[in-house]
Amino acid sequence: MIRVALPTSASAIPRSISTSASESISKNQEEETKRVWRKADAVCFDVDSTVCQDEGIDELAAYLGVGEAVANVTRTAMNGNARFRYRDALAARLQVMKPNHEQLEQFVNITKPKLTVGIKELVGRLHARGTHVYLVSGGFRRLILPVAELLGIEKSRVYANEILFDKQGNYHGFDTSELTSDSGSKETGKPAVIALLKKKCQYKTVVMVGDGATDAEAAPPADAFIGFGGNVIREGVKARAKWYVTDFDVLRKDLEHDDFDDE
Numbered sequence: 001m002i003r004v005a006l007p008t009s010a011s012a013i014p015r016s017i018s019t020s021a022s023e024s025i026s027k028n029q030e031e032e033t034k035r036v037w038r039k040a041d042a043v044c045f046d047v048d049s050t051v052c053q054d055e056g057i058d059e060l061a062a063y064l065g066v067g068e069a070v071a072n073v074t075r076t077a078m079n080g081n082a083r084f085r086y087r088d089a090l091a092a093r094l095q096v097m098k099p100n101h102e103q104l105e106q107f108v109n110i111t112k113p114k115l116t117v118g119i120k121e122l123v124g125r126l127h128a129r130g131t132h133v134y135l136v137s138g139g140f141r142r143l144i145l146p147v148a149e150l151l152g153i154e155k156s157r158v159y160a161n162e163i164l165f166d167k168q169g170n171y172h173g174f175d176t177s178e179l180t181s182d183s184g185s186k187e188t189g190k191p192a193v194i195a196l197l198k199k200k201c202q203y204k205t206v207v208m209v210g211d212g213a214t215d216a217e218a219a220p221p222a223d224a225f226i227g228f229g230g231n232v233i234r235e236g237v238k239a240r241a242k243w244y245v246t247d248f249d250v251l252r253k254d255l256e257h258d259d260f261d262d263e
Contacts, residue, residue, distance in 0.1 A: 003093075007078050012153040029242035033173050034254060037243070041203040043121075044194060044222070046210030047137040047144050047160070049153070049231045053114040056143040057093060066096050086138060086183035086214065087176065090161065094174060094247055101169035104142055113147045118248030124153045125199055125252050132201070134159065138180050138214055159193045183214045190218035216240045226251070 048055040061070035078180045099107075118179030126133050133158045135148055141160040144175050149159050162175040174181060179196065194206050198221060208218040209226045219225035227241030230248065238244050245251060 002098070003170045011034050026030060026242075033226065033243040036205060037207055037226065037251070038255060040205045040207045040223075042132040042134060042197060042201070042206045043126055044134040044136045044190070044197075044206065044208050044218070045236065046208075046212060046215045046228075047135050048139050049211045050209065050215075050228050051116060051119050051135065051147060053231050054117050056139045058112065060104075060107055060140075060143065061097050062098065063111075064097050064099060064103065068223075086189065087181055090138065090174065090181060094163070096173070100171055100173040101165045102165065108142060113150060115147070115150060116248065118230075118252065119140065120151060122248045122252045123153065125255055127152065129255065130235075132203075133157065134191050134193075134197070136180065136191070136208075136218075138158075138183065183217065186221070189214055190220055192220055195221045211237065213237055 001041060032174055035050060045051050048057070051057050058067060058071050058231050059101060060246075061067045067092055073089050073096075084261040103121075123133050133151070133153055135151075135153060136142055137158075139160055141158060141162050144158055144160045148155060158181055159178075161178050161181050164172045164174055166172040176182075179188060179192040180190070181188075186192065186195070190208060190210075194208065195232045197203060198206060205223045206221075207224045207226060209228055210216070211228050212236060213234070213236065214223050215229065224243075227244040228248075229238060229244060229246045233246070
């Protein structure tokens, strides 16, 4: 009798076979995400380091002379620190900045949004297909409205945080009733915004596109999350994304490919 020893554990399986299987699963997940992307009723984009090249909060902080202190808090936020609570960090950043109304308006008036290459064309293509486009951000609405205007996105489709001022125009906190003022659960942040949109607008398929941990946590209820690394690559986010791109033209061209298939 000839006895043949068979592998009894995963460690005994040749690495080439294991790697091949992993790559196959990854490719299938990417293809499924592409299918969801092509049939989306609505697409939600993060703004800072996604639609725009920079972080609006950090730029405002630099203008106010407290850039480095605020940037340190932002880095902790976007890298997905497990102990991080977004609302506390937002409060901490604003407490360092304490912008008054006049300072905020001056900053907006002298600052032109730095759009990421390809985003204007992508949004235009989505609009042409009848896809609704939203900007969903943990940043400040006053900084994002000029971005929405450049992209032809209605003000009502901007979800972001509101800075509050007293009667003298001094900083007086921020609106904690805004869904984007916190994160970390399905009842707050971007997951809550997308759940609201699905319920209110009856969207069947919603896609979230962004660079950060708060974007990745939006799916579900988003039907897909597409990671974007065109401005900064966050390895933790890249690992969670089933489809990760560094150029908006990749997303736009994928839509055009779908259009040809429909002809």
